[in-house]
Amino acid sequence: MILTGHKIKEEVTAGRIVIEPFNDEYIEPNSYRFHLNDTILVYKEGVVDAYDEKHVETFKIPPEGMVLYPKKFYLGCTQERMGSFNHASELYARLSTSLTGIFIQTSAPLGHTGAIIPWTLEILVAQPVRVYAGMPIGKICFWENCGEPTTYSGRYKNSNTVLHSKLTELNR
Numbered sequence: 001m002i003l004t005g006h007k008i009k010e011e012v013t014a015g016r017i018v019i020e021p022f023n024d025e026y027i028e029p030n031s032y033r034f035h036l037n038d039t040i041l042v043y044k045e046g047v048v049d050a051y052d053e054k055h056v057e058t059f060k061i062p063p064e065g066m067v068l069y070p071k072k073f074y075l076g077c078t079q080e081r082m083g084s085f086n087h088a089s090e091l092y093a094r095l096s097t098s099l100t101g102i103f104i105q106t107s108a109p110l111g112h113t114g115a116i117i118p119w120t121l122e123i124l125v126a127q128p129v130r131v132y133a134g135m136p137i138g139k140i141c142f143w144e145n146c147g148e149p150t151t152y153s154g155r156y157k158n159s160n161t162v163l164h165s166k167l168t169e170l171n172r
Contacts (some may be wrong), residue, residue, distance in 0.1 A: 003087065003142040005029050017084045017142060018116045031139035032161055034078045035092065037118065038133035041075040042162040065130040068102075070155060076104070079134065083116030087142040099138050101126035104138050113145060 003011065005027040011017040013099065019032055026033040040059045048055055065070075066160075068074055084090060089111030093104045103124045111119065121138070 002030050003143045003144065005031065006030055008142055011084070011142070016086045018079045018082060021079075026136075028079045028086070028139060031081070031141045033136050033139050034080045034082065034091075034119075036121070036131060036133060036137040037077040038149055039077055039090050040068075040123075043073055044080065049137075061133040063133075065132045066129050067130050068123065068125045069128050074125075076121040076131075076137070078119045078121065078138070079119050081116060082127075082140050083111055083114070083143060085116070086145070086157050087116075088113050088145060090141045090143065091121070091138055092141065093138050094136060095168075100129050102129055102137070103132070111140070119140070120127050 008017060008019075008031070009024065012019055012022055028066055038061045040061060041056045042059060044055050044057060049072075091105045091109045091111065093102065097104065103126070104121045106122045106124055108122065
């Protein structure tokens with residue numbers, strides 16, 4: 001079952017959901033609004049080797065914003081550290097974000113129970129779009145687990161910023 005905004009706030013107050021920083025103004029009917037951090041990773045031109053960590057460039061979004069272009073894949077990050085040891089979560093774009101042609105979390109929206117991190121965002125755009133650090137970009141929903149939850153212990157568990165693929169850590 002999805003949690004209501006009121007229940008999300010209640011769970012944050014009780015310490016069962018972590019959202020840092022937290023602001024009551026960002027509670028929505030079934031979600032919490034999150035914001036874009038100031039770091040963007042861009043894959044270098046050419047073929048991306050999934051096992052090569054040196055294929056990413058890091059950019060800071062300047063105060064005047066950064067233009068994202070179609071046919072490029074960007075990795076961003078939430079300003080907020082979010083998650084729960086009691087609930088699973090899911091990330092979505094806000095309607096106002098989608099209406100500008102920005103797509104986030106195109107393939108991996110599930111936040112496992114126990115992952116409490118700033119979330120890496122998978123960003124694609126349909127047209128050139130200027131983005132800004134701190135702009136509202138998405139929302140996180142929380143789901144009640146049915147059964148005894150297993151806490152996430154994967155490669156991204158203790159991340160504190162935007163991350164590129166960690167396939168290199170898997171055995172080939």
